Amino acid sequence: MPDVSLITVVSRWYHGGIMDGMAMTLRLTDEQDAALQALADAQHMSKQEAAVHAIEEQAARIAVAPDVKRWADHALERYEGLLDRLAQ
Template structure:
């Protein structure tokens, strides 16, 4: 799917410098950044799910540790 991305002059310059430094196209830099952010979001959501299941199990212990 085609899309238009509007960047400030400064953002465009940063993107161009990053692309040059990594030997990649600006488009590839943006696709990789999107993939990285998506991956981090998925990991954060998974961690939240795990903590939601585990923390209640150890609530008593955590409460005792917190007051020690």
């Protein structure tokens, strides 16, 4: 079994006295922990904040993905002839 670092991720609200957030334990390999530390250092934040930020960023990307696909499909259809000519 690989070495695993345990990081307890606790919502900011937990520390503020309001129990709106959820606490969880995140099990990371040494390499993942080092990557998270590098993210945190680069952004001048704690590892907990870096993990939350990464989750929020990825969720935003996933939310936008269907719109991007729809636009790309529309552009491919609209410019199909031009793209075919450019490909020759």
